[in-house]
Amino acid sequence: MFHQLLAPVGGSLGLSFVAAMLPVVTVLVLLGLLRRPGWQAASAGLIIGLIVAIAIWQMPARLALDAVFNGAVFALWPVMWIVLNALLLYNIAVESGRFDAFRAWLINHVPHDRRVVLVVIGFCFGCLLEGISGFGTPVAITSSLLILVGFPALEALVFVLIFNTAPVAFGALGVPVTVLGAVTGLPAHTLGAMVGRQLPLIALLLPFYVIALYGGLRSLKALWPLLLVAGGSFAVSQFISSNYLDYALTDVFSALGSLACTLLFLQVWHPQADPEFAISDAAEEQATRAKAIAPWQGWIPWLIVSAVVIAWTHFSIATIGQQSIHWPGLDKAISITLYNNKPYAAVWTFQPLATGTAILFAAFVTALTIGLPARGFITCVGHTIRQAWIAVVTVMLILGLAYLMNYSGMAYTLGKAVASTGLLFVWLSPFLGWVAVLLSGSDTSGNALFGNLQVVAARQLNLNPILFAATNSSGGVIGKMVSPQNIATGVAVTKLKGQEGVVFARTFWHSIILTVVLGALVAIQQFVVPWIIPVLPAGH
Numbered sequence: 337m338f339h340q341l342l343a344p345v346g347g348s349l350g351l352s353f354v355a356a357m358l359p360v361v362t363v364l365v366l367l368g369l370l371r372r373p374g375w376q377a378a379s380a381g382l383i384i385g386l387i388v389a390i391a392i393w394q395m396p397a398r399l400a401l402d403a404v405f406n407g408a409v410f411a412l413w414p415v416m417w418i419v420l421n422a423l424l425l426y427n428i429a430v431e432s433g434r435f436d437a438f439r440a441w442l443i444n445h446v447p448h449d450r451r452v453v454l455v456v457i458g459f460c461f462g463c464l465l466e467g468i469s470g471f472g473t474p475v476a477i478t479s480s481l482l483i484l485v486g487f488p489a490l491e492a493l494v495f496v497l498i499f500n501t502a503p504v505a506f507g508a509l510g511v512p513v514t515v516l517g518a519v520t521g522l523p524a525h526t527l528g529a530m531v532g533r534q535l536p537l538i539a540l541l542l543p544f545y546v547i548a549l550y551g552g553l554r555s556l557k558a559l560w561p562l563l564l565v566a567g568g569s570f571a572v573s574q575f576i577s578s579n580y581l582d583y584a585l586t587d588v589f590s591a592l593g594s595l596a597c598t599l600l601f602l603q604v605w606h607p608q609a610d611p612e613f614a615i616s617d618a619a620e621e622q623a624t625r626a627k628a629i630a631p632w633q634g635w636i637p638w639l640i641v642s643a644v645v646i647a648w649t650h651f652s653i654a655t656i657g658q659q660s661i662h663w664p665g666l667d668k669a670i671s672i673t674l675y676n677n678k679p680y681a682a683v684w685t686f687q688p689l690a691t692g693t694a695i696l697f698a699a700f701v702t703a704l705t706i707g708l709p710a711r712g713f714i715t716c717v718g719h720t721i722r723q724a725w726i727a728v729v730t731v732m733l734i735l736g737l738a739y740l741m742n743y744s745g746m747a748y749t750l751g752k753a754v755a756s757t758g759l760l761f762v763w764l765s766p767f768l769g770w771v772a773v774l775l776s777g778s779d780t781s782g783n784a785l786f787g788n789l790q791v792v793a794a795r796q797l798n799l800n801p802i803l804f805a806a807t808n809s810s811g812g813v814i815g816k817m818v819s820p821q822n823i824a825t826g827v828a829v830t831k832l833k834g835q836e837g838v839v840f841a842r843t844f845w846h847s848i849i850l851t852v853v854l855g856a857l858v859a860i861q862q863f864v865v866p867w868i869i870p871v872l873p874a875g876h
Contacts, residue, residue: 337679338399339671340745342752344392353753355392356746359385359737360771367820368844371837374824375726378733385737389744400740402666406682407739408732411821415735415778416728417692419825422465422473422641423724425699426480426829427716429637432706438634439484445599447606448615450486451551451559455543455566456602457481458496460595463503463570464638467587468645468695475500475826485615489830494842495546497817497826501850502539502570503587504779504813505531510584512809516783520791520805522872525583529870530806532578532586534857535813536571538850539590543567549846551613558607565601570594588646636705641698648694659686666743674748675788682743726833727824731777734820738775747772751786755793762862763855765790765804766811770851773812777821782812799862803869807858811851818847 345351359381366377382404389395429435446452457478465474475496482492505512506528513531517524543563547555556563573593577586648654663682670680687693703713741747750771754764768790772782787808794804816822823836823843832839861868 337669337671338396339677340673340680340748341393342673342745342749344394344749349749349753349756352749355388356741356749358388359741359746360775363734363737363775363820364844367837367840369841371835371841373726373834374730374820374827374836375733377837378730378737378820382733382737382740385740385744385746389740389746393744393746395744399666399669400744402663402682403739403743404736406663406666406684406743407735407737409684410739411732411735412728413686414690414692415821416724416731417690418695419473419692419727419731420720420724421692421695421699423476423829424716424720425637425641425695425702426473426477427719427723428699428703428706428708428713429634431712431716431719432703432708433629434634434637434706435480436484436634437629437631438638439481441631441634442481442485443615444631446602449607449610450613450615451547451555452562452602452607453485453615454482454487454495454546454550455559455562456595456598458492458499458546459502459543459566460570460591460598461638462496462499463587464591464595464642466500466503466507467591468642473825475822476829479826480829483830489832490838490842491550493823493826493830493832493839494846495550497822497839497843498546498549498846498850499542500822501813501817502535502542502574503591504816505535505809506574506578506583506586506590507779510582510586512779512783512812513583515780516787516805516809519784519787520801521788522791522802522805526802526870526872527806527809528583528586529579530802531809532575532583533868533870534806534810534854534861536575537857538810538814538854539574540567540571541853545846545850555610555613558610561605562598562601562607566594566598569597633706637698637702640702640705641695644698644701645691645694648689648691648697653694654687654690657688660684661686670743672748673745674752680743723828724825727828730824730836731821735776738772738781741775747786748789751789755789755796759797761793761797762799762859763852765793765807765858766814766851766854769808769811769813770815770847772808773815774819777816777819779809779812779816782815783809800866800869802872803858803862807854810854814847814850814854817843 343349343352362384363377363381366372389400462474462478478496479492513528543566570590573590577589661684666682668679671677768786790804790808791801794801823839
């Protein structure tokens, strides 16, 4: 059995931290500074990761390659299986004219102001799509809609990436919180309640933050009632659902509540017209031409997929035929030194009827409902493959690197180094989740990696374990906006293919700023208002 090394560089945790950061820094530099395509940055990071894991962490080469392949397979199924089918549904909507009809519905029912559309689509509708599919598909779909109403592609992608943080912790019917409870041994409903006392503040802030970026202070002054309704309704719904109802339904309630409240509010309130942000005449003319299809039919694909995924999950259809495959040669072949030499499991859960299959079923139902010919459906399949294959390769590489860092011990070295900083850990805690999701693109994976480490460190420092376990998840959602996996999916349907580095550079500092804000919130919750933290049930 391979025992992970925590301080392989001269027995120094600090020097080992620097060495463990090399693959991460490689990805960040190539994406952020050199503006290279995502697949190139991920390839270079993986090569550096293999060298460091084998030469410095002394991981056997066979185990290193097994870890990479395990991550790559997980990237294919379930991650990119979800993304591919969500993009197929999007292409069906485009091919059938329902995407243009959706745009026409928007233009007919909301003020002709790009700032308003940005809030309704980028925030409210994007959060709903995150709850249904996740893994970057909301970024691809909502940015396409924004481009159709006059946004430059880069601006559209950057804004929706920032908005995409609000619902991530409760995505896929609360799976990240469920996993966090499993790895920490803490009650999932208590953790969900704590996350629901952090992220609503971020959700309330996001509409104001993005509109300030896009339109400046004058836009804040002009639109603040709308921003308050959109962000406030999402935040209140998120808090109530996670604390008093069911954390698994938080995303559904929050997104639907925000979308409904915002659209209803816009029936009685309109911002003062501003020519600088008016929807272009070309977009309006295209929407007028699209009226051969009733605008309300633009909702058909999204209503169908929402209903299918919710029913699919409620009736646990995904578990039918589920198989747990113990990865040959890797499962329990590694000992996690940081967790008292706990054997490291490597189990790939294969669900033939996973969420991606639910979305594929919704795509079939949509095609039948709107009368899309078989030839049109096949055309959409081919177009989806051409759009997404580079994103698939990028995600396989980046998740291969994430799994390599986990199984080699590099990730645990990073975590132990951060956890050993004393009370500075209070501010650094969100960055642990941030790094984990930056690499994996998944808040679920980030919680599985560092959730328990946060609890161990918190208890050693006499801090609240519930708060810091939840902070791992909340910090991770902010790392989502700079994850190469998320960005790669977003650029797949725009003219920015191969320019992931440009998008990354534009979102990076916003991600850092929001993580610092979260760190300040964590400090306040720990030291100023500790009564806001849910009480841990007896026995924990």
